[in-house]
Amino acid sequence: MKKVLIIGASGLVGNTLYRILSSQYQVEGTYCGYPCECLVRLDISDRRSVEKVIESFNPDCVFLPAAMTNVDLCEDNKDACIRVNVEGVNNVVSVIKDHPCKLVYFSTEYVFDGKNGPYSEDDKPNPINVYGKAKLEAEYIISSLLKDYLIIRTTGIYGWEPQGKNFVMGLIRRNRLKETVKVPVDQISTPTYVEDLAVTSLELVHSGKKEIYNVAGSSLINRLEFANFIADEFGLNKRLIRGIKTEDLMQKAARPLAAGLKIDKISGELNIHMSSAVEGLKLMKRSMPDGYAG
């Protein structure tokens, strides 16, 4: 592998991949609505632009973390979600399918219904919201049209990011503003530290692995437990963190409740370490710019 294209390098996962991969490969990265220096603009729903970027760079491997990731926004804007998360993926797949190029696609535990997680790679998907259905549809497109692909299912990704969109960054920011944050007590998952996800994804590529792998943190916990770990690590005021049932949160999109991803397959095949929530938060704190970690 020499040339790597990262579509969605302005996001949490893409940015981490960009940083790690740039020291080893010739890397091109793209953004869509959040301009970043060094990145090329690309909207994957525009087939012609996808063709242009891929054909002019001619990568050996495309990492595709790009997606419309706001689950409630997807629920309210189904057409936009399909345009990006299904048709956009289809555009990328159609362009690379006749090239000797691997695709690494990032999917989600939201392909499951959350009735009996945590889930392994062999469990039957049954998404319960627009975002989950679209991501599963994209998985089908990839697995039916490509031979050399990796579908990496992950969940609850956190880490330092300037945009501050992920759960940990949001909780820290709002707590410091003295806002009360309601956190679901019944959404169980396996939060994943972004550096572990990026390093392990690369390890999967280096080992020549194909098809579906779960890559997730090693702690199966509910959101309130996670919020309390965050509060401990970052010295937040726990009185401003309030546990609440999902049904009382009035979120637009239904959430898989008993979810989370099992990592037995990857742990059995590769020598990797997926951090627990406490370990990941400590690593995240160490990675933050001076003055931010508190």
Ligand SMILES: NC(=O)c1ccc[n+]([C@@H]2O[C@H](COP(=O)([O-])OP(=O)(O)OC[C@H]3O[C@@H](n4cnc5c(N)ncnc54)[C@H](OP(=O)(O)O)[C@@H]3O)[C@@H](O)[C@H]2O)c1
């Ligand atoms: N975050 C999670 O907890 C989580 C959990 C499970 C799975 N995943 C999956 O993991 C992947 C990465 O997630 P993330 O947290 O890194 O997401 P993110 O921070 O929201 O980043 C999304 C990226 O996609 C780009 N993008 C959005 N619309 C696009 C379009 N139409 N064309 C091209 N690029 C577009 C964004 O560009 P701009 O910002 O420049 O617009 C950004 O670079 C996603 O596929 C997501 O479905 C995420």
